[in-house]
Amino acid sequence: MPRPAPSPVRERPAAATARSVLEAVLDLDHPLEARPSPDGRLVAVTVAGPGGTRVHLVDPDGRATGCTLAGRLPRWLPGSRTLLLVTEPGPDTTALPALTLWDTADGRTTTLAPLPGEAEDLLVADGGGEVLLLVADDGAERDGMHLGLPVRLGREPAPESFRPDAGRRRLLHGTLPEHPETVVLREAGPPGLTVWNVAWRGGARAVATVSEENLPSGYYQGRLVHIDLTDGGTRTLYAPQGQLAAPALTPDGRRAVVVEGISIVAGRPVLVDLADGTVTRPTAAEDATWLLPDPHDPDRLLLAGWAGTGSRIARVRLDPAADGGAEVTTVWREQAVLGGPSFQPALALSADGSLAATVLDAPGRPPRAVVAATTGPDAWSWRPVTALDPDAARTALAPVRTRETSWTATDGHPVHGLLLDAPGAPAPGAERPGPRPLAVLVHGGPSWQWSAGFAPGDVLGLAPALAAAGWLVLLPNVRGSSGYGLDHARRVVGDFGRGDLDDLLTGVTAAVESGEAAPGRAAVLGHSYGGYLAAEAARSGAFRAAVVVSAPTDWLSFAHTSNIGGGYEHTYGIGDARTPEGRAALVDRSPVFRPAPGTPVLVLHGERDRVTPVSQAHELYRAWSRGGTAPVELHVYPGEGHEFTDPAHLLDAAARAEAWLARRVVGEDAAHPAKDRTP
Numbered sequence: 001m002p003r004p005a006p007s008p009v010r011e012r013p014a015a016a017t018a019r020s021v022l023e024a025v026l027d028l029d030h031p032l033e034a035r036p037s038p039d040g041r042l043v044a045v046t047v048a049g050p051g052g053t054r055v056h057l058v059d060p061d062g063r064a065t066g067c068t069l070a071g072r073l074p075r076w077l078p079g080s081r082t083l084l085l086v087t088e089p090g091p092d093t094t095a096l097p098a099l100t101l102w103d104t105a106d107g108r109t110t111t112l113a114p115l116p117g118e119a120e121d122l123l124v125a126d127g128g129g130e131v132l133l134l135v136a137d138d139g140a141e142r143d144g145m146h147l148g149l150p151v152r153l154g155r156e157p158a159p160e161s162f163r164p165d166a167g168r169r170r171l172l173h174g175t176l177p178e179h180p181e182t183v184v185l186r187e188a189g190p191p192g193l194t195v196w197n198v199a200w201r202g203g204a205r206a207v208a209t210v211s212e213e214n215l216p217s218g219y220y221q222g223r224l225v226h227i228d229l230t231d232g233g234t235r236t237l238y239a240p241q242g243q244l245a246a247p248a249l250t251p252d253g254r255r256a257v258v259v260e261g262i263s264i265v266a267g268r269p270v271l272v273d274l275a276d277g278t279v280t281r282p283t284a285a286e287d288a289t290w291l292l293p294d295p296h297d298p299d300r301l302l303l304a305g306w307a308g309t310g311s312r313i314a315r316v317r318l319d320p321a322a323d324g325g326a327e328v329t330t331v332w333r334e335q336a337v338l339g340g341p342s343f344q345p346a347l348a349l350s351a352d353g354s355l356a357a358t359v360l361d362a363p364g365r366p367p368r369a370v371v372a373a374t375t376g377p378d379a380w381s382w383r384p385v386t387a388l389d390p391d392a393a394r395t396a397l398a399p400v401r402t403r404e405t406s407w408t409a410t411d412g413h414p415v416h417g418l419l420l421d422a423p424g425a426p427a428p429g430a431e432r433p434g435p436r437p438l439a440v441l442v443h444g445g446p447s448w449q450w451s452a453g454f455a456p457g458d459v460l461g462l463a464p465a466l467a468a469a470g471w472l473v474l475l476p477n478v479r480g481s482s483g484y485g486l487d488h489a490r491r492v493v494g495d496f497g498r499g500d501l502d503d504l505l506t507g508v509t510a511a512v513e514s515g516e517a518a519p520g521r522a523a524v525l526g527h528s529y530g531g532y533l534a535a536e537a538a539r540s541g542a543f544r545a546a547v548v549v550s551a552p553t554d555w556l557s558f559a560h561t562s563n564i565g566g567g568y569e570h571t572y573g574i575g576d577a578r579t580p581e582g583r584a585a586l587v588d589r590s591p592v593f594r595p596a597p598g599t600p601v602l603v604l605h606g607e608r609d610r611v612t613p614v615s616q617a618h619e620l621y622r623a624w625s626r627g628g629t630a631p632v633e634l635h636v637y638p639g640e641g642h643e644f645t646d647p648a649h650l651l652d653a654a655a656r657a658e659a660w661l662a663r664r665v666v667g668e669d670a671a672h673p674a675k676d677r678t679p
Contacts, residue, residue, distance in 0.1 A: 013469075014428045014469040014470055014658070014662060015469070015659065017470075018466060018469040018655075018658045019465075019651065019654075019655060020396050020468075021397060021400075021455075021464055021465040021468045022462075022651055022654050023396075024392045024393040024395070024396035024397070025393060025396075025397075025457075025461055025464070026050070026647050026650070026651075027049075027050060027390055027393065028366060028367070028390070028455075029047050029048070029049035029050075029051075029388035029389065030047065030048050030049060030367050031045050031046065031047050031359045031367055031368060031386055032046040032053075032339070032340075032341055033045070033046050033339075033340055033341040033359060034046075034357035034359060034369035034385070035074055035076065036060070036348060036349070036350045036355050036356075036371065037080040038076055038079075038080045038351035039080040039350065040060065040350035040351075040352075040354065040355040041059065041060070042057055042058070042060075042065070043057070043058050043059070043357050043369065043385050044057060044074035044076065045058060045385070046073070046074060046341070047386070049388070052070060053070070053071070053088075054068055054069060054070045055070075055071050055072065055074045055083070055085055055102075056068050058385045058386060059385070060355065060385060061383075061385070062383070062386070062387070065104075069085070069087075069102055069109065070087060070088070071085040071087040071088065071100060071102075072085065072086055073085055073119060073121070073122040073341075075122050076124070077128045081103065081105050082101060082102065082104065084101055084102075084112075084124060084131065085102060086119040086122060087100045087109075087111075096115055096116065096153060097114070097115045097153075098111045098112070099112045099113045099114075099115060099119075099122075099131070099174075099183065099185070101180060110181065112176075112180055112181075112182055112183040113182060113183045113185050115133065116138075116172075117151065117153070118135065118136045118140070118151045119133050119134070120134045120135065120169065121134040121197070121198060122134075123198070123200050125200075125203070126201045126202050126251070127202055128176065129176050129202070130173065130175055130202050130203075131173070131174050131175075131176055131183070131185075132171060132172070132173050132188070132198065132200045132206065133171070133172045133173075134170075134198050135169065135170060135171075135172055136151045137151065137166070137167050137168055137169070137170070138152065138153045138154075139152075139166055139167040140167035140214070141167060141216055141563040141610055142610075142641075143563070143564060143611060144444065144528055144550075144564075144611040144642040145342070145343060147641040147642060147643050148550075148606070148608075148609050148610050148611035148641035148642025148643065149608055149642075150167070150610065151167070164214075166214070167215075168193075168194045168214045169194045169196065169214070170187065170188075170189065170194075170195060171189060171190070171195055171206070171208075171227070171229070172187065173185065173186055173188040173229050188227075188232060189229070189231070189232020189233075190208075190210065190227050191232050193225075193234065194210060194212075194213065194214045194218055195208045195209070195210050196208070196209045196218075196244075197209045197244070197245055197246065197258075198227075199247035199248045199249045199258075200229075201253060203229075203253070204230050205226065205227075205228070205229070205274075206226075206227045207224060207225065207226055207227070207237065207247050207249060207258075207272075207274075208224070208247065209222040209224055209247060209258070210225050213567075215563045215564070216563050216567070217562075217563065217564045217565055217567030218567065219564075219567065220263070220568060220570065222243065222244055223237075223238065223240065223244070224237045224244055224247065224258055224270075224272065225237060226256075226274060237256060237277065238258070238270060238272050240260045241260070242261055242262045242265075242267065242571075243260070243261060243267075243571070244258050244259065244260055244270075245258070245259050245261070245289070246258065246259045246288075246290050246291055248291050248292055250293040250298060252298075255271055255272065255273055255274060255298070256272045257270065257272075257291050257293055258270050259288050259289065259290075260281070261486060261489065262447050262486070262489050262490055262493075262571065263446070263447040263571060263572075264445050264447050264448050264482070266287045266288065266289050266305055266306050266344065266482040266483070266489070267286075267287070267486050268281065268282065268283055268285055268286060269281075269282060269285050269288055269291050269301060271318070280325070282316070282318060282324055282325035283324045284316075284322065284324025284325060284328050285301070285303055285314065285316045285324075285326055285328050286305075286485045286486060287306040287482055287484075287485065288303045288305040289304060289305045289306065289344035289346065290304040290340065290344070290345060290346040290347060299317055300316065300317045300318070301315070301316040301318075302314075302315060302347070303328075304338060304340075304345040304346055304347050305344075305345050306345065306451070306482050306483040307330075307333050307483060308404075308416060308477075308484065309335060309416065309417070309418055309449070309450060309452045310334050310335040310336055310337075310451065310452055311333070311336055311337060311345045311451070312332060312333040312338075312345075313331050313333075313338070313347070313380060314328050314329060314331060315328075315329045315331060316328050316329075317329075331380050334362065335362060335452040336360055336361065336362035336365070336451075336453070337360070337362065337367075337451045337452070337453040338360055339358065339359035339367065346358065349374070354374055354375065355372070355374065356372050356373075357370070357371045357385075358382075360384075361454040362452060362453065362454060363400070363453070363454065364397075364398070364454070366393055366454050367389070367453075367454060368385070368386050368387060368389070369385050370382040370383060370384050370385065371385055393455075397468070399424055399425055399468055400420055400421070400422050400464050400468050401420065401423060401467075402418055402419070402420055403420075404417075404419075404452075405417055405418065405474070407509075408506065409502050409506050410506060411502070413479060413491070413499070413503070415477070415478060415503045415506070415507060416477050417450060417474060417476040417507065418452060418456075418474075419472065419473065419474060419475075419511075420456075420463055420464060420466075420467035420472075420473040420475065421436065421471070421472050422467050422468050422469075422470065425468060425470045427470045427471070427518075427666075428662055428666045429662075430470075430666075434518070435472075435515060435516060435519070436470060436472040436516065436517060436518060437471055437517075437518050437521040437523070437661075437665050438471070438472050438474060438508065438511055438512075438521065438522040439462075439466045439471045439472070439473050439522075439523050439524075439525060440473075440476065440504060440507065440508060440522065440524045441458070441462060441466075441473060441474070441475055441525050441530070442459070442476065442478070442524065442525070442527075442529075442531075442533045442537075443458045443459070443475070443477075443526075443529075444526075444528030444529045444531075445482075445528070445529050445530075446480035446481060446492055446500065446530075446572075447480060447482050447489050448481065448482065449482045456475065458527055458530070459526060459527045459547075460549060460644065460650060460653055460654045460657060461650070462525065462654055462658070463475060465654065466658065466661075469658065471661075472516055474507055474508070474511055474517075476503060476504055476507045478500040478504055478507075478533075479491040479492050479503055480492030480500050493571070493572055494573035496573065496574050496589060497533065497536050497589055501533060501536055501537060504524070504537055505540055508542055508543075520544070521665050522542060522543050522544065522665070523546065523661045523664070523665050524538065524542075524543045524546050524547075525546070525549070525657060525661075526547075526549065526551065527549040527551070528549075528550050528552075528612065530549075531551025531552075531612075532591070534546050534547065534551070535548050535551060535601070538601050539594060539595070539597040539599070541598070543599050544599065544664050545599060545600050545601075545602070545660055545661050545665050546597070546600070547602045547604065547661070548601060548602070548603045548604070548620065549604045549605070549653070550604070550606060550611075550643075551603075551605075551612060551616065553590060553617070553619060554592045554619045555575060555586040555589050556575075556577060556583055556586040556587055557615065557616070557619070558586075558612070559586060561613045561615060562610070562611055562612060563610045565577075569586065574589050575587075575588075591623075592619045592620050592623040592624075595628075596623065596624040596627040596629075596630070596632075597624070597630060598630050599630055600630045600631045600632070600664045601624060601632045601633075602633050602656065602657060602660040603617050603620055603632070603633065603634040603635070604617075604634075604635050604637070605617035605635075605637070606636070606637050606639075606640030606643075606644060607636050607637060607638045607639060607640060608639060608641050609640070609642045610641065610642070611641075617634055618634070620634075621633075635656060637649045
């Protein structure tokens with residue numbers, strides 16, 4: 001959609017700088033995943049950007065082949081010549097997405113089968129003769145990682161209807177003939193269950209994480225099952241204490257491995273023997289987001305995952321005698337974001353495992369597809385194979401500096417995070433060098449985390465934009481965040497909005513005591529769970545302004561209206577809407593039922609958000625605008641879900657947030673915080 005025309009009124013320098021950074025980031029082509037061909041001679045890179053999502057072919061030295069096709073989920077067939085992928089119809093058509101075969105040697109494409117839903121995963125058998133798809137039906141609900149909007153294959157229904165058995169995620173299985181023209185995809189079940197993740201290497205055996213509930217709340221209550229693809233029958237393999245993700249199978253099909261964590265899953269591996277049901281749960285391997293059994297050693301895994309504010313790759317050898325049940329050897333670690341199709345660290349390997357491909361970005365280095373040898377003298381030395389980033393992005397973010405920081409919470413708990421600033425930029429509202437106004441940005445989840453990337457994207461992408469505009473930006477990984485072990489992530493369970501809030505507030509104190517942050521000139525901003533924590537922090541007296549984006553603010557109504565309600569609040573021990581005591585606990589943790597803060601609060605929300613419905617924003621606005629003296633504003637963006645995607649809306653929301661901070665923290669209202677100057 002077109003971006004709004006520039007205002008004829010001259011922008012403040014800080015506002016113009018912030019806007020230029022955001023525009024440059026929006027113009028980036030962002031690689032989503034990279035997959036080497038089985039022989040390692042080509043790499044299929046999925047790229048999303050202003051022009052849509054498409055697949056590029058490059059060689060391992062980064063030379064483009066000139067082959068590009070609109071589509072996603074590229075999967076190589078064993079011969080290394082042919083790709084399967086999913087192609088999407090244009091926005092002005094009622095056609096269905098399709099399974100498509102792409103001959104990369106001559107460029108020909110063949111539509112094999114229409115898909116009766118949105119493909120969320122595509123798997124090819126080791127031998128190449130079969131295909132398995134995980135498909136979300138029309139109307140299936142997505143979680144916050146996937147915009148918080150339902151799957152739509154055509155026009156919006158009128159009326160929109162809701163039924164308990166609608167909108168499931170299911171498996172489709174098909175055989176690929178030697179010279180395919182069409183493929184018949186048959187329902188492979190499992191009946192009555194929703195599939196969230198699946199692992200399969202061919203044949204009738206698959207393993208998957210499933211739940212009876214078809215809403216994303218069921219993801220919080222899933223279990224690992226064996227599925228017989230001939231009849232859809234299931235057998236439970238493992239019922240977790242948390243949530244499950246990233247299942248995989250050993251090459252011989254005898255063992256399954258899956259990650260067990262909390263919420264947006266980064267956690268510990270769990271191995272299940274499919275024959276006798278033996279479960280092995282090594283605790284030494286932490287913050288895994290992707291696992292692959294070693295094809296040559298049944299007692300070893302290759303792991304990718306988070307490591308503090310960076311990423312790592314490790315080899316894990318199971319050893320009951322070792323501390324934590326495994327020996328973990330880190331083969332690569334960096335203050336960088338190792339990316340994948342689910343926005344979590346992941347890898348793809350050539351057939352013999354000698355070449356790895358992924359997506360990597362870091363401060364000063366825009367996101368690029370990269371490859372590396374996995375053995376030898378250059379093992380895990382990444383080299384880029386794409387360079388799709390325009391010069392404008394590197395130029396706009398060049399002044400921004402990213403540093404690690406740490407402090408100690410009141411209870412002695414260590415807290416880590418990142419500081420962003422632009423040493424050469426003047427501080428907003430300052431006439432001479434000195435401490436800068438502080439903007440604290442709180443990530444969602446809470447089991448997400450701030451990582452040292454090129455342009456951290458949570459909270460409207462404001463972190464690098466505010467830093468470039470002269471703010472000191474603190475990105476705290478409070479308790480509940482990933483990257484510091486599962487125990488750290490679980491520390492927020494039952495202590496929601498308390499210990500993590502203290503982590504945030506002590507971070508402000510540490511920034512001021514260091515001399516970098518100006519005393520009494522701080523703002524807090526947050527998205528989703530981070531917006532909830534920002535609303536709680538607004539009542540602390542530590543901030544002159546707050547910005548609350550897409551946030552849950554009434555946990556009682558959230559339990560009944562959110563598409564993750566019933567799962568999320570149970571996972572984090574907030575309360576149980578089914579009991580009087582649980583309802584009281586939900587009310588007690590809800591900002592709408594607390595006294596309005598003396599801090600000005602700006603609320604931004606998407607009209608169609610199904611994760612934190614827009615009613616949450618209206619509740620907060622009405623409760624605090626009626627019950628308080630500080631100004632409160634609410635802006636609702638049409639068509640947007642949990643994450644804003646329309647560039648015009650994103651720029652407008654970010655501009656409003658920057659102006660709110662400039663006015664309330666460093667502008668005229670900062671000198672008279674009790675006086676409402678809202679027009």
